[in-house]
Amino acid sequence: MWKKQTLVAANKVRKLLFGMGENDGFVFKAVVYLLLIAIGFVYLYPMLFMLVNSFMSLDDLVNSMIKWIPSTLYVENYSRALNVLHYRDTLMQTIMVAGLPALLQTISAGIIGYGFARFEFPCKKILFVLMLITFVIPPQITMMPTYLLFKQYGLLGSLETFIYPAILGQGLKSALFILIFYQFFRSMPDVLEEAAEIDGAGSFKIFYRVAVPMAVPAIIIVFLFSFVWYWNETYLAGLYFGNELTILPLELQKFTDSYNKVYPPGSPGSQLNEAIKLAGTILTIAPLLILYFVLQRWFVEGVDRAGITGE
Structure with a gap:
């Protein structure tokens, strides 16, 4: 009797620690949670470091005793970074430069991807392969020919170079977005x-009444990534604009x-420090973070609306 009770207790402990069947045990869950926390910390650490240090005054920065908690929330860093x-004005231009091409690219990639996925036409496979090849070609190779083409047509200095x-269907990473729609x-x-x-x-009505509503998750993914890539594309923007x-x-x-022009050396408060630079960095990436959190909610709802049971 005593041995049977001991065996039952051991089985309960083993089930609790290591699980049984489809139920995960405590050890497995603990390992998974520890890995997720460690990975999350690696990604969040730079953001937390920038955010905390952007609110530090110059005295806090030089004080070796202050690491993560500023003595006061010094918002003057953000005021200077804004100036x-x-x-x-720059935010409005950035939204226009990133948003309009991203929207147009999402539409064109969706149409092209739908055409490759649902229609048969001559040389379809060859054209599809050529389209994919454009993704692996380094942009440095096509940069100068494209620049000379835009210059010939008088498009330099305008948003039309992106539009x-x-x-x-030749925007930033368009081949990847076409492939996403194609697979979807x-x-x-x-x-x-x-x-x-x-x-x-007809075909057009089927596309916008049937295919597009089902492709909401793909549309959000493509628009989000396209917006981020256009937002961060400094080399081509500086070259074309x-x-x-x-x-x-x-x-x-x-x-x-720019800081030295706004606050000339020798003027009150002209000293530039890391906290002001970090404040400028936070202001630059903040719209992207807001966009991500907003579209993340719509993405989940889009998946629920577009869910398809097995056919």
Whole structure:
């Protein structure tokens, strides 16, 4: 009797620690949670470091006793960063430079991806392979020919240098976005199109009434990544726009020079420190973080609306 009770207790302990069947035990869950916390800390540490130090005064920065908790929330760093970045005007230009091409690229990639996925036409496989090859070609190879083409047509210094490639499916990483839509539309059940055709719908109506509502998750993913890539594209923006347009990452690159112009050396408070630079960095990435959190909610809802049971 005593041995049986001991065996039952041992089984309960083993089940609690290591699980049984589909139930995970305490040890497995603890290891998973520790790994997730460690990975999350690696990604969050730079953000936490920037955020905390951006609120530090110069006295806090030079005080070796202060590491993570500032003595006071010194918001003057953000006030100066706003002035140096000309934040309001630059933010509006950045949203326009990133948002409009990203929207147009999402539309064109969706149409092209749907065409490759749902239609048969001559040389389809060859064209699809050529489209994918454009993704692996380094942009440095096509940069100068594209620049000379834009110069010939008088497009330099305007947003059209980003808009026209986006419309034609040749924007930043367009091949990847076309592939995302291609894979998504290929998984769409044929019975939905057949039912729409029976109801008298044509190809265009099937696309925007059936395919597009189902592709909401793919649309959000493509738009989000496209927006971020256009937002962070400083090299092409500096090359094509010149002094006509600017974006926040470009202004952040020349933050030191701009700071010396706004606060000339010798003037009160002209000393630039790391806290002010970090404040400028936070202001530059804050819109992207806000956009991500907003679209993350819509992404989850989009998955729920677009869920397909097995056909």
